[in-house]
Amino acid sequence: MEWEELARDLSQQTDSKIVLLVMDGVGGLPADGKSELEAARKPNLDALAKAGVCGVSDPVMMGITPGSGPAHLALFGYDPLKFQLGRGILEALGSGVEVGRNDLVARGNFATVKGGRVVDRRAGRIPTEENARICGYLNEHLPQRDGIAIRVFPGKEHRFVARFTAAGLSDALSDADPQAEGKAPLPTAPLGPEAAKASAIVNRFIDDVAAVLKGEAKANAALLRGFSKFPSIPTMQELFKLRPAAIANYPMYKGLAKLLGMEVISVGGETADLFDALEKNWADHDFFYIHYKKTDSMGEDGRFEAKVAAIEALDPFLPRLVALRPDVLVVTSDHSTPSCLKGHSWHPNPFLLVSPTAGVDDVAAFAERACAKGLLHRFRSISAMPLMLAHALKLKKYGA
C-alpha cells in the first residue's frame, strides 16, 4: 500500500484549516558566512519558528534539483517521480486555456528569423498587445486542415500557448526550439512511433506560421517546447477530501493548482494581495496554498541583497496570517534557489510547522541551518502533506 492509497482510505473532511505558505526558492547558501535567510531581518518568521517545530525537506531526493512542477507536486502530496507534468500543460492551464483529452499543448515563443537563422529567440520581447494582435491574426489566417483544430493564445511579451486538437495526438515530441541564437529553427521530432502524426502536424504548423507572418518585422517565426497532454492525476478532493484554494499570481503555479483541483484565486503582483485574498476567502476553504514568487526570482537573477529584501518584504504580513488562527501553518520553499547558483538547486528546504498538536522545539530562526536542527529532522517533501493532514486531524488511524 502506498501513500496515495493510504490517503484515499484515511483522509476525512473536517472543519480544521491548513495554510501552506510557499516562499518560492527561499532556501539559499551563505555568502560572507550567512545565507539570504540568515542575513534577513524577519522577526515574524523567526517567531513562527520558535512557536512550532522545524526541519528540512528534500523536494525529490537528496541531490536532485527539481523544476517548479515536481517541487510543488511533492509539497502537495503527489510523488514527483510518479506524476510527471509537461511545462506546456502548466503554462496553458495557468493562462486560462481550456485543455481537454484530445488536446496537445505547447509553450511557444515568437522569434525573429533572418536568412534561415534565429536572430532573436524572443522577437525583441514584443509588447503584450502586439502579441495579442498577432495571435488574433494567426487564428484567422492559418490554413484549415481536415480533422485538426489549432489555436494560439497570447501570453506576456513574446510568449504564447499553442493548442492542437485532434484524435490520437501523442506528446512524445522533442522541443522545436534551437535554444540558442544563430542557429536554424528546429522542427520537432517524434520520440516514439506513436508521435509521428503529432510531429507532422506540429511541423506543418510551424511552416504555416512562418508563411502567415512573413510580413512581420520581428515576430515572424514560432519556437515550441514542452509538448504535453492533459495528465491523468487525481485531485486533492479525491485524495485528501480537501476544499483547496490557491492564492497565486504566476501562470505556472495557478496552472498546477487548477490541475490538482484547487480553486484558483488570482491575485495581483503586490504582496498585500496574497493576504487580502486569504482573508477574503478564509471561510470557503480548508486548505490554502499561498505562493510568494519574489524570493525565487531574485535568486534566479543572482541578486543576494534583493532576495534578502524579498524575504524582509514578506515578513511584516505574517501577523495577518497568524491572526486567522489556522490549525496548521507551514512555511517552506518548494526548492532552494541560492543566489550564488542563479538557479534552482538540490539543497533541502527550510520547513516550519505550527500547530497545537506539534509541540515546540528549540529552533529560534527560520533559516536553513537552524531548521536542520529541528524536531522534524530531514524528510522528503512528499511527507509534508501527511504531516499537515495529521496535525489538522484529517487522517484516520491505519489498521487496528
Place this chain on the structure above:
Amino acid sequence: MEWEELARDLSQQTDSKIVLLVMDGVGGLPADGKSELEAARKPNLDALAKAGVCGVSDPVMMGITPGSGPAHLALFGYDPLKFQLGRGILEALGSGVEVGRNDLVARGNFATVKGGRVVDRRAGRIPTEENARICGYLNEHLPQRDGIAIRVFPGKEHRFVARFTAAGLSDALSDADPQAEGKAPLPTAPLGPEAAKASAIVNRFIDDVAAVLKGEAKANAALLRGFSKFPSIPTMQELFKLRPAAIANYPMYKGLAKLLGMEVISVGGETADLFDALEKNWADHDFFYIHYKKTDSMGEDGRFEAKVAAIEALDPFLPRLVALRPDVLVVTSDHSTPSCLKGHSWHPNPFLLVSPTAGVDDVAAFAERACAKGLLHRFRSISAMPLMLAHALKLKKYGA
C-alpha cells in the same frame, strides 16, 4: 532486494540476546511545557539513555497514526504496509483460539437490542462468568448447518470471538456493527463477489444468536467486526533465525506474537510479572519482546498524571533487566499516545538502544525531544529489527 529477502539471506543464529521493551503509547506531547516522559521521574530509563544511543522512529510513515497491529509489526521487522492483519485474527490468537486455514474469525460484542434498536453495544458489560455461560449455551444450542462449523469463545466482559469453519470463506466483509447506540443492528455485507457465501453464513449466525438468546435480559444480540482469516506471514524464525519469546498480558499482543512464531509467555497484570517471567525464561530464548500496556491505557483515557505514574511505576524494574546483561536492549513505544489526544497519534516514538557496539551519544534523558537529538536521528520503525540484529551480531555482511 527488500529487507525481507536480506533478512532471510543475512541473518544467523548466535547466542547473543536481544530485549525489546515496548512501553505502549509512551510517546506524548507537552502539557504545561513538558510531555509525560519529560514530567516523569525515571532515573533508570534516563541512565539507559545516557548509556546508549537514541533516536525517534515513525511507525509507518510521517503523519500516519497506526493501530497497534501495524505499529508492532513494524517494530518486529515486518513492513506494515505489506502485511495487513485483521483485528479479529489478533483477538482470536490472543484469546488462545486455534485458527486454521479454513477458519474465518471475528471480534464480537454481546449487545442489548430492544424494539429493533441497539440500546447497549456492550450489554451492560456483563460479568466475564456470564459471558462464559452464554457462549457455552450458544455452542450447544445454535442450529447445525451442513458443511459449516461455528463456535464462539468468551473473552472479558461482553467480548467474544466467533469462528466460522467452512471451505471457501472470504474475509472481505464489512463490520456487522452499527458502531452507535439507538441504531438498528447492522448485517455484514460482502466487499467483493467472492465473499457472498461468507456474508450469508455470518448473517444467518447473527439471526440464530438473536433467536437462541431471545430470553436473555441483556446479552440478546451479537455485533461482529474485524472479520479475518489466518494471514500468510513468515515467522521470525524463518526471517531472522531467532528463538523469540513474548512476555505480555493483553490478548492482542499475545495474538500478534503467536502469529509471528514467538513463544507466548502469558503473565498476570502486575508489572513485576513481566520481569519475573523474563528472568525465569532467560536461558531459553534469544529475543524477548516485553509489552508494558499501562502507558497506552492512561494515554487513551487522557490521564496525563496517571500516564506519568505508569512510567514511574515501570522504572524501578529496569535494573532487573539490565542485570541479565542483554547484548542489545531497546526501549521504545510502538506508537505515541499523547494524553491530550486521548488516542494513538502519528508522532514518532522515542527510541533508546544500549549495546557494546552502539557507542554513546550525549542524550541524557529518555523523552521525545531529548531522543530526537540522538545519534540515531529519525527513522522508520521497520529499521528497528535490522538495528537490533546488527548490534547482536546476528546479521552477516551483504555482498563481497
